[in-house]
Amino acid sequence: AQTVTQSQPEMSVQEAETVTLSCTYDTSENNYYLFWYKQPPSRQMILVIRQEAYKQQNATENRFSVNFQKAAKSFSLKISDSQLGDTAMYFCAFMKLRGSQGNLIFGKGTKLSVKP
Amino acid sequence: NAGVTQTPKFQVLKTGQSMTLQCAQDMNHEYMSWYRQDPGMGLRLIHYSVGAGITDQGEVPNGYNVSRSTTEDFPLRLLSAAPSQTSVYFCASSWRNYNEQFFGPGTRLTVL
Numbered sequence: 001a002q003t004v005t006q007s008q009p010e011m012s013v014q015e016a017e018t019v020t021l022s023c024t025y026d027t028s029e030n031n032y033y034l035f036w037y038k039q040p041p042s043r044q045m046i047l048v049i050r051q052e053a054y055k056q057q058n059a060t061e062n063r064f065s066v067n068f069q070k071a072a073k074s075f076s077l078k079i080s081d082s083q084l085g086d087t088a089m090y091f092c093a094f095m096k097l098r099g100s101q102g103n104l105i106f107g108k109g110t111k112l113s114v115k116p
Numbered sequence: 117n118a119g120v121t122q123t124p125k126f127q128v129l130k131t132g133q134s135m136t137l138q139c140a141q142d143m144n145h146e147y148m149s150w151y152r153q154d155p156g157m158g159l160r161l162i163h164y165s166v167g168a169g170i171t172d173q174g175e176v177p178n179g180y181n182v183s184r185s186t187t188e189d190f191p192l193r194l195l196s197a198a199p200s201q202t203s204v205y206f207c208a209s210s211w212r213n214y215n216e217q218f219f220g221p222g223t224r225l226t227v228l
């Protein structure tokens with residue numbers, strides 16, 4: 001069975017600084033997707049970034065980038081130039097492509113606070 | 117497009133009562149799913165559907181039923197509510213199984 005581990009329950013960062021959230025996963029699959037979702041206080045789940053395991057290049061979306069280390073089964077999220085609106089819970093999620101029907105397996109989340 | 121909608125937003129039930137959480141999407145998505153979110157647990161899959169008439173169990177299906185008679189709707193039924201079902205429930209949908217999933221706003225359910 002696949003598992004996703006987020007080892008940092010809470011983190012804080014000063015506005016405009018950079019922060020990295022950690023995620024590791026356990027799988028015997030070779031083909032899969034990895035995701036970071038943001039959940040602000042409004043409770044809405046918002047996709048931040050997605051990485052296909054077959055791609056060596058790390059995904060980037062504006063201020064958000066990932067460091068995907070397939071051999072180490074590590075998938076960290078870097079937020080640059082942090083903004084107050086980045087305050088939220090962040091969830092790492094895994095989706096295997098063989099037989100899973102597209103179901104997501106989530107980590108327990110990291111609560112990020114951006115301080116002015 | 118309204119996206120994924122869920123009703124109600126909040127609900128309080130007594131132990132043993134039954135109810136249906138509604139989920140609808142207007143994006144013609146084939147894949148729909150239900151997750152529950154508990155404090156410190158992340159989101160866990162309850163049931164999912166890969167198309168009308170097809171449903172299957174996820175990680176935590178006990179105490180819940182689903183059906184998918186149309187592409188748009190995917191209701192979640194609690195047969196006999198228990199305090200352990202107190203949670204926030206999210207519905208999600210995607211075009212195909214492996215595409216980006218869009219989440220509804222969630223339903224906060226309390227069972228007394």
